[in-house]
Amino acid sequence: MGFPEERPRRLRGSAALRRLVRETELSAADLICPLFVVNGRGVKKPIGSMPGINHLSVDNLLPEAAELQARGIPAVMLFGMPDRKDRQGSAAWDPAEAVPRAAAVLKQRFPELVVITDVCLCAYTDHGHCGIVEGDRILNDPTLELLARTALCHAAAGADMLAPSDMMDGRVAALRRALDGEGYGHLPILSYAVKYASAFYGPFREAAASAPAFGDRASYQMDPANGREALREIALDLQEGADMLMVKPALPYLDIVRRVREVAACPVAAYNVSGEYAMLKAAAERGWLDERQAVLEVLLSIKRAGADLIITYHAKEAARWLVEAGGAPSGR
Numbered sequence: 213m214g215f216p217e218e219r220p221r222r223l224r225g226s227a228a229l230r231r232l233v234r235e236t237e238l239s240a241a242d243l244i245c246p247l248f249v250v251n252g253r254g255v256k257k258p259i260g261s262m263p264g265i266n267h268l269s270v271d272n273l274l275p276e277a278a279e280l281q282a283r284g285i286p287a288v289m290l291f292g293m294p295d296r297k298d299r300q301g302s303a304a305w306d307p308a309e310a311v312p313r314a315a316a317v318l319k320q321r322f323p324e325l326v327v328i329t330d331v332c333l334c335a336y337t338d339h340g341h342c343g344i345v346e347g348d349r350i351l352n353d354p355t356l357e358l359l360a361r362t363a364l365c366h367a368a369a370g371a372d373m374l375a376p377s378d379m380m381d382g383r384v385a386a387l388r389r390a391l392d393g394e395g396y397g398h399l400p401i402l403s404y405a406v407k408y409a410s411a412f413y414g415p416f417r418e419a420a421a422s423a424p425a426f427g428d429r430a431s432y433q434m435d436p437a438n439g440r441e442a443l444r445e446i447a448l449d450l451q452e453g454a455d456m457l458m459v460k461p462a463l464p465y466l467d468i469v470r471r472v473r474e475v476a477a478c479p480v481a482a483y484n485v486s487g488e489y490a491m492l493k494a495a496a497e498r499g500w501l502d503e504r505q506a507v508l509e510v511l512l513s514i515k516r517a518g519a520d521l522i523i524t525y526h527a528k529e530a531a532r533w534l535v536e537a538g539g540a541p542s543g544r
């Protein structure tokens with residue numbers, strides 16, 4: 213059978229019909245909002261390449277978290293910007309630093325909000341790499357212990373979930389062992405299992421002052437040309453005890469999100485990264501795109517590709533737009 217018996221347009225005739233047959237629904241409950249925390253008080257410093265996103269000190273984090281929660285966003289992901297950096301990144305596991313303090317205060321004030329912490333060293337090392345550096349090499353195994361220390365520091369502060377983003381081999385197992393050994397066997401790990409060496413992290417690195425001082429991250433993050441290798445990474449991370457998996461970035465890797473979804477039974481998250489955010493913001497500022505429509509379409513596409521959860525800087529705005537649209541991203 214074909215035309216004229218079949219007419220797909222019949223089911224597109226009205227907004228109500230379209231809503232009835234819509235396959236994918238985006239909701240605020242799918243979103244995780246990244247937050248940049250700094251030391252000090254009263255800090256709310258805009259990030260130039262990420263309009264609408266600020267560096268926040270812990271006191272200013274509270275109203276932000278309250279608003280996110282009020283809009284139905286269930287989780288935040290904390291990134292820390294320390295004042296001091298050294299070769300090992302020792303501020304990463306300092307309980308007086310911004311991330312552990314923020315985690316503690318957020319859990320105290322918003323017990324319902326899921327607080328996820330990014331576990332990595334790059335914002336804390338003076339060379340900007342995600343591991344210990346020897347010559348021009350990034351050492352794998354010695355880095356694991358520092359990551360485990362960082363995870364334990366966040367766990368002790370009250371974090372609900374740890375998200376290692378360094379791409380060292382064996383880090384999920386190292387974190388799991390450390391957490392279990394210290395009585396945190398109940399805390400889940402969201403592994404950045406499939407993280408590509410991407411140009412789309414540019415604005416984040418500016419925000420976190422975490423660009424590598426020499427070389428690049430290609431010896432630990434994945435080659436953008438590789439798809440099969442993603443399956444190897446997730447198999448290893450699941451074996452090591454990951455509770456959830458992440459693909460990052462999202463848009464240039466929607467095929468990978470789909471492939472991971474098809475083989476993994478656990479929740480899959482996709483990280484709609486800083487460069488993806490900046491692109492839309494820049495085009496919208498110039499009046500080249502309808503921001504609301506473009507953002508909701510992008511987030512919907514990530515969900516449709518197979519992500520259960522989307523980490524996105526658009527979270528707050530998107531949650532508002534979703535309410536206005538009655539949950540229908542393209543409800544025109």
Ligand code: PBG
Nearest residue numbers: 332334377412413416485486487
């Ligand atoms: C740290 C880390 C990065 C991002 C999240 N965690 C940057 C990087 O790998 O250089 C990027 C997030 C974004 O671009 O929004 N390892």
